[in-house]
Amino acid sequence: MTQSGAPVIRVTDLKKHYGDVKAVDGVSFEVARGEVFGMLGPNGAGKTTTIEVLEGLRPPDSGNVEVLGLDVCTHPQSIKQRIGVQLQSVSLYPRLTVTELIDLFGSFFQHHLPTKQLIDAFDLGERAKAYSMNLSGGQQQRLSIALALVNDPELVFLDEPTTGLDPQARRSLWDLVKGLQEQGKSVMLTTHYMEEAAELCNRVAIMDHGRILEMGTVPELIGRRFKERAVFFDTTPKLPAQRLGKLGGVTRAAQEDGQTVLYSNDVPDTIGGLLAMADELSAEPRNLGIRQATLEDVFLDLTGRALRD
Amino acid sequence: MKTLIGLTVANFKSFTRDRAALFWTFFFPVMFVLLFGVLFSGSGDSKVSVGWVDLDGTRASAGVRDAFNKVPLLKFQTGSLEDQKAAMQRGDVSAVIVIPKGLQDALVGVKTGQKRSTSIELYTDPSKTQTTQVVQGAVAQVLNGMNLALAGGSEAIAVNTLTLTSTNISTVAYLVPSILAMALMQLGIFAAVPLVQQREKGILKRMGATPLERWKLVASNILLRLVIAALDTVLIIGVGMAVFHIQIVGNVLQAAGFVFLGAGAFLSLGFMLASFLKTEEQATGVVQVVQMPLMFLSGIFFPFDFMPEFLRGVARLLPLTYLGDGLRQSMVNATQVAPIALDAVVLAGWLVVCLAISARTFRWE
Numbered sequence: 001m002t003q004s005g006a007p008v009i010r011v012t013d014l015k016k017h018y019g020d021v022k023a024v025d026g027v028s029f030e031v032a033r034g035e036v037f038g039m040l041g042p043n044g045a046g047k048t049t050t051i052e053v054l055e056g057l058r059p060p061d062s063g064n065v066e067v068l069g070l071d072v073c074t075h076p077q078s079i080k081q082r083i084g085v086q087l088q089s090v091s092l093y094p095r096l097t098v099t100e101l102i103d104l105f106g107s108f109f110q111h112h113l114p115t116k117q118l119i120d121a122f123d124l125g126e127r128a129k130a131y132s133m134n135l136s137g138g139q140q141q142r143l144s145i146a147l148a149l150v151n152d153p154e155l156v157f158l159d160e161p162t163t164g165l166d167p168q169a170r171r172s173l174w175d176l177v178k179g180l181q182e183q184g185k186s187v188m189l190t191t192h193y194m195e196e197a198a199e200l201c202n203r204v205a206i207m208d209h210g211r212i213l214e215m216g217t218v219p220e221l222i223g224r225r226f227k228e229r230a231v232f233f234d235t236t237p238k239l240p241a242q243r244l245g246k247l248g249g250v251t252r253a254a255q256e257d258g259q260t261v262l263y264s265n266d267v268p269d270t271i272g273g274l275l276a277m278a279d280e281l282s283a284e285p286r287n288l289g290i291r292q293a294t295l296e297d298v299f300l301d302l303t304g305r306a307l308r309d
Numbered sequence: 310m311k312t313l314i315g316l317t318v319a320n321f322k323s324f325t326r327d328r329a330a331l332f333w334t335f336f337f338p339v340m341f342v343l344l345f346g347v348l349f350s351g352s353g354d355s356k357v358s359v360g361w362v363d364l365d366g367t368r369a370s371a372g373v374r375d376a377f378n379k380v381p382l383l384k385f386q387t388g389s390l391e392d393q394k395a396a397m398q399r400g401d402v403s404a405v406i407v408i409p410k411g412l413q414d415a416l417v418g419v420k421t422g423q424k425r426s427t428s429i430e431l432y433t434d435p436s437k438t439q440t441t442q443v444v445q446g447a448v449a450q451v452l453n454g455m456n457l458a459l460a461g462g463s464e465a466i467a468v469n470t471l472t473l474t475s476t477n478i479s480t481v482a483y484l485v486p487s488i489l490a491m492a493l494m495q496l497g498i499f500a501a502v503p504l505v506q507q508r509e510k511g512i513l514k515r516m517g518a519t520p521l522e523r524w525k526l527v528a529s530n531i532l533l534r535l536v537i538a539a540l541d542t543v544l545i546i547g548v549g550m551a552v553f554h555i556q557i558v559g560n561v562l563q564a565a566g567f568v569f570l571g572a573g574a575f576l577s578l579g580f581m582l583a584s585f586l587k588t589e590e591q592a593t594g595v596v597q598v599v600q601m602p603l604m605f606l607s608g609i610f611f612p613f614d615f616m617p618e619f620l621r622g623v624a625r626l627l628p629l630t631y632l633g634d635g636l637r638q639s640m641v642n643a644t645q646v647a648p649i650a651l652d653a654v655v656l657a658g659w660l661v662v663c664l665a666i667s668a669r670t671f672r673w674e
């Protein structure tokens with residue numbers, strides 16, 4: 001992975017409003033060549049609008065947007081020749097076969113990869129003659145990404161590539177994205193899955209209400225807010241919150257999905273205190289566990305709500 | 310150019326793999342041709358049955374019957390007034406002619422100068438406009454001939470020619486260009502449905518993310534529909550010629566011009582509809598709502614002159630009226646609703662206006 005040279009994406013103070021709705025409200029970031037950059041946020045955060053401005057599908061209201069060193073407003077055609085695009089939940093011509101669709105999309109570009117090569121690379125050989133409407137969800141998504149790569153692009157945009165896929169299909173797509181990076185391509189993706197961002201992205205921007213709240217590598221984002229580790233267990237009324245907050249090592253107590261989370265900078269001390277307290281009150285902290293803080297914690301901390309709400 | 314052809318081929322494949330589209334485009338109009346063809350060419354006996362009631366029973370009344378027997382369109386069954394009225398109620402005869410008692414006396418009276426005229430009674434069914442007209446025409450012809458002969462002092466009652474002709478061939482010949490007009494109208498308007506579908510599914514947007522120019526997307530849609538229009542034309546006329554032996558006697562080039570002009574006009578109407586419609590369900594519904602009145606108010610299935618006055622006014626506003634008229638004039642030399650140049654101008658006008666509106670209002674997502 002090389003992260004040298006001019007950035008492949010440079011966005012400065014991008015704004016895009018729809019009437020009173022500030023879909024994107026002053027966003028700035030850069031993506032380096034060879035980097036996988038993730039944009040993380042709930043539905044309606046402005047991720048898709050941002051990515052569609054970069055793809056040349058929507059004009060920005062204001063701000064400066066450069067892709068591969070070119071202004072999206074003045075050079076949309078040159079940019080489109082060199083980028084790959086996978087849109088969120090798009091179906092294709094339902095009655096064309098996999099082969100026909102790859103051929104067709106290839107014909108739109110000056111340079112394109114052989115159809116056979118893409119079919120093999122995306123393991124679509126057995127379905128090469130199937131209509132796109134008869135493909136499974138995972139196969140459709142693989143075809144959709146194969147079409148994004150038909151022109152062997154330098155920069156690939158993936159908008160929620162794994163939404164709606166089963167865990168196995170999701171894993172296989174993650175491998176594909178990692179493969180893209182190994183080929184030296186830059187990738188910008190959006191997702192609302194934390195583990196996906198953590199697994200794939202060199203850097204992540206967390207977006208909500210049209211703004212970027214925080215940006216950096218995943219360890220950076222976690223380390224910036226959470227020096228502690230988290231002790232968690234199923235919330236029970238027998239263990240009152242105010243006493244939990246005063247246990248040794250605890251900096252903060254939080255409620256998350258029916259669990260109590262104690263952020264602690266001295267886990268042995270906290271667990272010892274917790275067990276003593278449970279014994280005294282004849283309570284049992286069920287499903288007790290310890291983990292590092294995650295992106296999910298970062299998001300909760302930033303926005304006060306869970307990502308999938 | 311390679312892109313444009315590739316895209317059109319892809320669109321064509323998509324089209325031919327859609328059974329519903331194939332049905333409406335090819336099977337439906339052919340079915341219309343066959344159905345109307347069979348209905349109107351009435352295999353064999355197409356004579357109108359008329360009941361004959363002779364209350365006079367003289368040589369004179371027999372002479373009148375002889376005169377009527379020479380009318381090729383009519384065939385007679387004789388009986389009492391009650392029987393014939395009952396037969397008309399049942400629909401066995403379309404009209405009843407009653408020869409009054411005293412016909413011979415009356416005729417003799419006329420000849421000898423005692424002006425005693427008499428009248429023949431004709432019972433008709435007002436719901437059967439067409440047969441009623443045929444019978445009335447025939448009766449008028451026969452009696453005119455007889456009156457003329459009587460006035461001229463000659464005893465000869467001769468009916469030589471009748472200007473009423475059988476409508477068999479000309480009805481099918483009238484209908485085939487009309488059905489072609491209907492098919493072209495549907496072909497154009499129905500183009501709105503896949504367009505709205507492609508927008509709703511995000512296919513148009515996905516294409517927008519490639520370097521494909523938008524004009525090629527539009528051009529390939531037009532190209533596809535014109536190719537289908539040509540196929541439809543060959544098919545419909547072919548069936549008409551093969552099954553019902555209609556003859557294309559007009560100007561072939563001019564007819565081809567109207568085929569493409571009409572397809573273009575209704576295609577831009579389809580584009581305009583697609584500009585205003587958001588979902589595929591909406592499009593399917595609205596397309597039906599638009600095509601039904603076009604079909605039935607444009608005089609493509611029955612001659613313009615049969616329409617009541619206010620409907621003719623409506624028909625004169627509809628583009629399908631002019632496409633049907635242009636095609637009929639070009640193909641079978643039918644009588645005109647409007648001058649052929651006006652037909653062309655009206656269609657071109659619809660094309661330009663609808664295209665301009667869609668160019669301004671069409672949304673790609």
